[in-house]
Structure formats: C-alpha cells, structure tokens
Amino acid sequence: MTKKKQERGIHELYAQDPQQADWLLWGRKVDSTSRRGFLKKTGLLAMSAAVGAHIPFWEKMPGGLIPAALAASPEPFVIPGRDGLIVHNDRPINAETPAHLLDDKITPAHRMFVRNNGIPPVESSVDPATWTLEIAGESCVTPMSFTIAQLKERFEHHTYQLQIECGGNGRSEFNPPAKGNQWVVGAIACPTFTGVRLRDVLKACGIKDDAVYVGYYGADTHLSGDPDKVVISRGVPMEKALRDETLIAWAMNGEDIPALNGHPLRLVAGGWPGSTSGKWLKKIVIRNKEHDGPKMTGQSYRVPCTPVAPGAEVADENMCVIGSMPVKSLITFPESGIVHPQNKPLSIRGHAWAGDLDVDEVLVSIDFGATWQKASLERPANSIAWQHWSADVTLPSIGYFEIWARAIDSTGRSQPMVMPGWNPRGYLNNACHRVAVKAV
Numbered sequence: 373m374t375k376k377k378q379e380r381g382i383h384e385l386y387a388q389d390p391q392q393a394d395w396l397l398w399g400r401k402v403d404s405t406s407r408r409g410f411l412k413k414t415g416l417l418a419m420s421a422a423v424g425a426h427i428p429f430w431e432k433m434p435g436g437l438i439p440a441a442l443a444a445s446p447e448p449f450v451i452p453g454r455d456g457l458i459v460h461n462d463r464p465i466n467a468e469t470p471a472h473l474l475d476d477k478i479t480p481a482h483r484m485f486v487r488n489n490g491i492p493p494v495e496s497s498v499d500p501a502t503w504t505l506e507i508a509g510e511s512c513v514t515p516m517s518f519t520i521a522q523l524k525e526r527f528e529h530h531t532y533q534l535q536i537e538c539g540g541n542g543r544s545e546f547n548p549p550a551k552g553n554q555w556v557v558g559a560i561a562c563p564t565f566t567g568v569r570l571r572d573v574l575k576a577c578g579i580k581d582d583a584v585y586v587g588y589y590g591a592d593t594h595l596s597g598d599p600d601k602v603v604i605s606r607g608v609p610m611e612k613a614l615r616d617e618t619l620i621a622w623a624m625n626g627e628d629i630p631a632l633n634g635h636p637l638r639l640v641a642g643g644w645p646g647s648t649s650g651k652w653l654k655k656i657v658i659r660n661k662e663h664d665g666p667k668m669t670g671q672s673y674r675v676p677c678t679p680v681a682p683g684a685e686v687a688d689e690n691m692c693v694i695g696s697m698p699v700k701s702l703i704t705f706p707e708s709g710i711v712h713p714q715n716k717p718l719s720i721r722g723h724a725w726a727g728d729l730d731v732d733e734v735l736v737s738i739d740f741g742a743t744w745q746k747a748s749l750e751r752p753a754n755s756i757a758w759q760h761w762s763a764d765v766t767l768p769s770i771g772y773f774e775i776w777a778r779a780i781d782s783t784g785r786s787q788p789m790v791m792p793g794w795n796p797r798g799y800l801n802n803a804c805h806r807v808a809v810k811a812v
C-alpha cells in the first residue's frame with residue numbers, strides 16, 4: 373500500500389468503488405457470481421502485510437470487503453460522563469459506543485450512545501417537580517396534562533429491559549455512502565427503563581375509534597435557534613403504542629435518565645428506530661392519520677418500499693416508514709484486533725436482537741462465512757430485550773482470522789453476511805458484525 377493511498381483512508385477508497393479499491397490495494401478481482409474475491413499471490417502478500425499475518429482462509433474471503441483489522445473505528449474521543457464513546461458530532465452531540473464496550477448484559481448509562489437532532493434543554497431549566505406531560509390530538513377524547521408525580525401516583529409502574537437502536541446504525545458501510553452520522557455498529561443500547569405504560573395513560577384520556585397513530589414532542593430546541601421550530605416529532609402506529617413494553621419512562625437502570633438521554637421523561641418504543649423514542653417528552657398526540665411531524669415524512673426514517681439499485685433516487689411516495697428493526701447481533705468479546713494462541717479455544721460472546729421479535733439462533737464463523745457453528749443463546753429478559761450468546765471457537769493455525777456472527781429471528785430471517793439492500797438515507801444496515809483475531 374503506498375503512502376498516498378493510505379492518506380485517502382480505506383473507507384473513502386472503498387466507498388467510491390469497492391471493486392476498484394480491491395484492485396488498487398490488493399490486485400483482487402471479484403467473481404461476480406460467487407462474490408468471492410480472487411487474490412493473486414502478490415495481492416495476498418500485500419493484504420497479509422496490512423493485517424499483520426497470513427490469512428489461512430483467504431480463498432473464502434468475499435471481494436469488496438475491508439478486512440475487519442483495517443476497518444477499526446476512529447480514535448475514541450471523550451465526552452463528560454461517557455467512557456470511550458466515538459463522537460461523530462458535537463453540535464448536536466452524537467456519539468456511539470465501540471462494540472467491545474457494549475459487553476454488559478444491561479447497558480450502563482456511561483456506555484449508552486447519544487443521538488441528538490437538536491439542542492437538549494439546558495439542564496438547569498429542567499425541574500422534574502414542575503415538568504408536565506400533555507396528552508392531546510384529534511383522536512384524544514379528553515386532553516389532559518400530568519406532572520411526573522401524577523403519572524407515578526395514578527398508573528402502575530413497569531420495568532423492562534429494552535433495546536434502542538438508531539435507524540442509521542451501521543450507515544458508514546453503505547455504498548455509495550449515505551449522508552448523516554457515519555455510525556459504525558455502536559448506536560445500540562439495552563438498558564432497563566422504568567415508567568408507566570403509554571397505553572394506560574392514553575386510555576385514561578380516552579382513545580377515539582379513529583385513532584391510528586401517536587406522535588411525540590420534546591423540549592429540545594432547533595439547531596437554527598428558532599423557538600417555534602420543532603426538532604423532531606415522530607411516532608408509532610396505535611398497535612405499537614398500546615404494547616405492554618411501550619413506556620413513558622422516568623428512570624433508566626433504576627436512576628434518573630441521564631440528561632443527554634432525555635431526563636426527566638422519555639418515551640421508549642423499544643425495537644423500533646430509536647427516533648420513535650422521544651426524549652425530554654412534553655407532549656403526546658393521538659392522531660387519526662399517520663403522524664406528520666418533522667422527520668416523519670419525506671425520506672426521513674424511510675426506506676424504498678421495494679428494493680432499488682445502489683445510488684438510485686427514490687421519490688417520496690415510494691418511501692415507506694420503518695417499523696420494527698431487523699435482526700442483528702454484536703460480538704462484544706473479543707475486541708477486534710486481539711492476539712490468541714492457535715488450537716486453543718477462544719470464548720466469544722455478544723448480544724443479538726430483532727426489533728419486536730425474538731432471536732431464534734446465532735451462528736458464528738471463522739472462515740469468512742464459508743461454514744457456521746451454532747452459538748448458545750439465552751432467552752431475553754423480556755420481550756424486546758436483547759439476548760446474550762456465547763460460543764467457543766478454535767483457530768486451526770497461525771494467521772489472520774475474522775470472527776463473524778449471524779443471528780436469525782423467530783420468523784427465520786437471517787442477517788445478511790455483508791451489505792443488505794442499499795437505501796438513500798443509509799438505514800437498517802444489519803450486516804454481520806466482524807472482528808479480527810490474529811492466531812499465534
């Protein structure tokens with residue numbers, strides 16, 4: 373690899389044209405039917421030098437794929453109260469958690485990603501004692517307002533462990549690239565939330581027969597500074613709103629919700645795009661049509677209703693709103709890049725989740741997906757919590773290996789091994805997570 377190519381950045385090079393990048397860097401040609409990359413001896417030597425070891429399963433390696441050893445995340449940048457998160461943006465703040473720091477079964481607050489579309493309310497202006505939540509909308513029988521104390525007193529409390537994943541998690545891999553935060557894999561978390569059921573509160577206000585959707589409003593302010601502009605106002609269909617696990621929450625992991633994650637009150641619609649879980653929650657509207665607040669319409673949090681070619685432009689009317697998130701998994705141990713002895717079992721583990729569904733099976737591979745081994749998989753703590761998996765793998769020789777994990781949901785749908793269908797905004801990338809391991 374020449375210096376010049378390195379300066380361009382491997383992601384940039386692959387983003388422009390993966391086949392060209394393969395050819396430039398390794399002289400690798402891709403077989404269009406098998407998708408396997410064919411490496412000549414010199415190319416194999418170049419790639420081995422770059423990843424720091426011979427690649428025993430090189431013949432199984434797909435083309436157009438950046439080796440996991442080189443696809444490593446940018447340097448973490450520290451923000452107060454967050455430990456080792458990768459910051460994509462500081463106004464608004466957007467930060468994700470590297471996979472190996474998501475190893476906890478229940479995500480602690482300091483490992484929870486942050487996705488802000490606007491400016492959060494100033495901490496000193498947030499007083500949980502006077503905070504009110506308004507329930508209104510054309511399909512609400514009796515609009516009402518509640519303080520947090522009234523919510524706590526009037527309705528039954530529930531605690532669930534719930535996954536929140538940004539719809540754009542994994543966007544950095546899309547090709548051609550999609551605009552927006554270049555999330556790698558860590559815009560996902562699964563803490564516990566305590567609050568009251570949205571259903572109980574809506575029922576207390578009365579839900580008209582024509583109700584089809586709810587929408588939320590929060591207390592954050594628009595980046596433009598215009599106090600009348602709404603940052604984001606999304607929602608979910610009635611069916612999701614009325615589920616047991618859909619909460620109006622005041623606590624996360626038994627403590628106040630952190631300021632950046634929505635203190636003092638947030639909606640949690642786990643398993644759906646994170647953008648449906650409104651933070652700094654001030655108002656919920658019951659709608660007689662699909663909610664049409666900012667970032668609900670047009671191309672926001674929507675994917676083409678039918679698959680399109682990479683790079684295609686899609687008219688708004690052919691874009692469909694995202695519901696339950698697709699099946700996905702993470703390898704949280706080991707961290708990508710570790711060194712491990714050959715022929716000695718390596719215990720690996722992680723989490724798997726599938727939106728509103730359960731995960732039925734997790735498989736792992738050490739030969740670029742040519743063969744798979746079944747991992748052991750735990751049941752979720754409750755519906756919409758992620759599930760923990762573990763497996764022992766043995767690396768049969770010295771060299772460079774990648775561990776891949778692939779989850780399959782309760783309807784039999786599997787994660788794709790590499791990229792799923794391209795879409796203009798780069799949502800729903802649920803490709804297999806890969807980590808690099810060098811056997812010595």
Ligand SMILES: Nc1nc2c(c(=O)[nH]1)N[C@H]1C(S)=C(S)[C@@H](COP(=O)(O)O)O[C@H]1N2
Binds near residue numbers: 484489633649
């Ligand atoms: N009021 C408000 N709610 C919001 C957002 C926001 O910018 N403002 N961002 C949404 C998006 S896009 C995501 S992915 C989640 C992220 O939740 P977190 O920051 O607690 O991780 O919050 C959602 N709720």
Ligand SMILES: [Mo]
Binds near residue numbers: 487537538646647
């Ligand atoms: Mo998001």
